[in-house]
Amino acid sequence: MKKRLFTIFSALLLSVLLTIPVFAAGDLPRLVDAADLLSDSEEMDLLEELDEISERQQVDIVVVTVDSLEGESAMEYADDVFDYYSYGFGDERDGILFLISIEERDWAISTAGYGITAVTDAGREYMAEMFTSDLREGNYLAAFTTFAELCDDFVTQARTGEPYDVGNFPQEPFNVGVSLAIALAAGLVISLIVTGIMRGGLKSVHSQQTADNYVKKGSMRVEKEKDLFLYRHIDRRERPKESSSSGGSSTHTSSSGTTHGGGSGKF
Amino acid sequence: MAAIQEYKCPCCGGAIAFDSALQKMKCPFCDTEFEMETLASYDSELQKEQADDMKWETDAGEEWQDGEADGLNSYVCRSCGGEIACDSNTAAASCPFCGNPVVMMGRFSGTLKPNYVIPFKLDKKAAKAALKRHYDGKRLLPKVFKDQNHINEVKGVYVPFWLFDADADVDMRYKATKVRVWSDSKYNYTETSFFAVSRGGSIGFERVPVDGSVKMPDDLMESIEPFDFSEMVDFQTAYLAGFMADKYDVDAEQSAERANERIRQSVEDAFKATVTGYETVTKETGSIQLQNGKVKYALLPVWILNTTWNGENYLFAMNGQTGKMVGDLPLDKAAYKKWLFGLTGIISTVIFAASYLIWLL
Incomplete structure (x- = not known):
């Protein structure tokens, strides 16, 4: 822990020396680039954006980069950074922290307070889809900017009372190719059915399978009816586990005992 | 001691034996259990089977009377x-x-x-x-x-x-099943009951x-x-x-x-x-x-x-x-093609337009 604190502290020191820090709710700036992935000017631009969004939304949006997780999981690390450096607005510590570690190629999002409400499990997966390809290709600034803008968007949406969640996501752009292909396929199938019916109209000769028309009226008598039970088989299958598609946010408790939401992944 | 009666399992067709511990008949191959009476009754149904008899008296028609067919x-x-x-x-x-x-x-x-x-x-x-x-x-x-x-x-x-x-005169035998489904907290159960229906x-x-x-x-x-x-x-x-x-x-x-x-x-x-x-x-x-x-x-x-x-x-x-x-x-093949491609074009256009409209809303 000490080593990690030292790393971050030195990074902080560095940023204090190099840039003009903006101290907001917490004691640290909202961008800590310990892995030094961004250039100075990029850092300034991103920090400005993070500060602007955080102040406006009253929810801390934080980006932290490190070289290594020192054997901890990305999630624990992100939670600890959030807790030890007192990020978050108000009593509930409203905030969303995004951590990436270069050595393990892990990312994690740790949320607290209103951040838990705004970024649901499904919402986090949606975010991950948006930024992982940029992370993978090394476009860190683009990935962080995407994250910041998504957070802004997610918090705004959550304030309406309906956070982005299962069945409630920002609309994706209209996909002309896929829609056209589906329309053509459906059109062809329907046309085949319609013309098939028209073709069928040309055919009127069919063999009769039965002699039902020639059954003497009332001649059918059932004299023996016997239903004999033989045996039974019971098939037992384990019930499928409840899937998480019900929406909402799952939470866990960090090492310092605070409640966090969020999750992690690879890039 | 009665004559040795061998029964066949209605489930798998194997020879079936009496299980003294269960006091039931149990098939050694598929482990299905049966009541003694069930098997006896089932066996008697099998004995009754007979082949179809669909014969006809085919002396249809009559002889022509003298002079009747002259015209x-x-x-x-x-x-x-x-x-x-x-x-x-x-x-x-x-x-x-x-x-x-x-x-x-x-x-x-x-x-x-x-x-x-x-x-x-x-x-x-x-x-x-x-x-x-x-x-x-x-x-x-x-x-x-x-x-x-x-x-x-x-x-x-x-x-x-x-x-x-x-x-x-008809005699038919069917195999029929009833299915019952229920579940508890851990498992889903499907019970299939087999019946011999005559x-x-x-x-x-x-x-x-x-x-x-x-x-x-x-x-x-x-x-x-x-x-x-x-x-x-x-x-x-x-x-x-x-x-x-x-x-x-x-x-x-x-x-x-x-x-x-x-x-x-x-x-x-x-x-x-x-x-x-x-x-x-x-x-x-x-x-x-x-x-x-x-x-x-x-x-x-x-x-x-x-x-x-x-x-x-x-x-x-x-x-x-x-x-x-x-x-x-x-079938007029040219007309068929015209209808097929024409309809495909029209229907596809309508579906495409509809999907765009739905997206807009």
Whole structure:
């Protein structure tokens, strides 16, 4: 822990020396680039954006980069950074922290307070889809900017009372190719059915399978009816586990005992 | 000690043994358990099985009285070999089945006299009108086909039919299952109960018709069914005036096979319908015993039109009693493609526009 604190502290020191820090709710700036992935000017631009969004939304949006997780999981690390450096607005510590570690190629999002409400499990997966390809290709600034803008968007949406969640996501752009292909396929199938019916109209000769028309009226008598039970088989299958598609946010408790939401992944 | 009785497992067919610990019969192969009485009862059902007996007295038709057939002329088609009869006042020039010229054979002779006849009820005009209606609304029918048709050559023919009467004694055995589904907190359960279901009884059939002419396709004749046999009368040569009569060339014995097929299917359907309350019902075995199987020979009225188009022969038939018109029509391939691609284009455009609209909303 000490080593990690030292790393971050030195990074902080560095940023204090190099840039003009903006101290907001917490004691640290909202961008800590310990892995030094961004250039100075990029850092300034991103920090400005993070500060602007955080102040406006009253929810801390934080980006932290490190070289290594020192054997901890990305999630624990992100939670600890959030807790030890007192990020978050108000009593509930409203905030969303995004951590990436270069050595393990892990990312994690740790949320607290209103951040838990705004970024649901499904919402986090949606975010991950948006930024992982940029992370993978090394476009860190683009990935962080995407994250910041998504957070802004997610918090705004959550304030309406309906956070982005299962069945409630920002609309994706209209996909002309896929829609056209589906329309053509459906059109062809329907046309085949319609013309098939028209073709069928040309055919009127069919063999009769039965002699039902020639059954003497009332001649059918059932004299023996016997239903004999033989045996039974019971098939037992384990019930499928409840899937998480019900929406909402799952939470866990960090090492310092605070409640966090969020999750992690690879890039 | 009773004689050793070996039972077969109804589930897997293996030899089954008594399990003294369970006090039940248990199959050593599939572990299914049975009550003793169940197996005994099941076994006795198996013993009762017997083969189908679908025999007919095929002495249909009557001998001609002296002089009765004198007023009939016989014609033979040079092409298909069909032999038709007309009364001496009706001249036949072409074969109703294939359209080729016929030659007069002289006096009608031989074969049996029909027992019954259903007289023509609809005339040539009705037949022509029915044919026109038959073409209507068929968008894929080549236009030339409609125009080129020699609709005038429609001919009234008495087609020979064998009529089969019988009562059937039926014994059927089915395997049926009931399924019950429930679940507790950890598992979903599906319980399938197997039943041996027996149904026995009788059912009567009256005048199941099978056409006795080689030149009339069976499916074409079955398609213009049903005939109303309440209007059937005893045969008189006078009914043939103005029409042609085909002579049977498939005898009653050969036709019985087709009648049996249809009767068997009807019996199976009717008795299966009495097995209710199960999820699945599968026929295991069954036997049909025909009683008093009798065959009659009758002439039934059919309007026939024969057309050749693009080297193919098209035969249309109309029930001369009910007016039911059948006959397969050719397909206009160009029109078919036009419709297929045209519709695909229109429907696809509509779906695409609709999906865009839904996206916009």
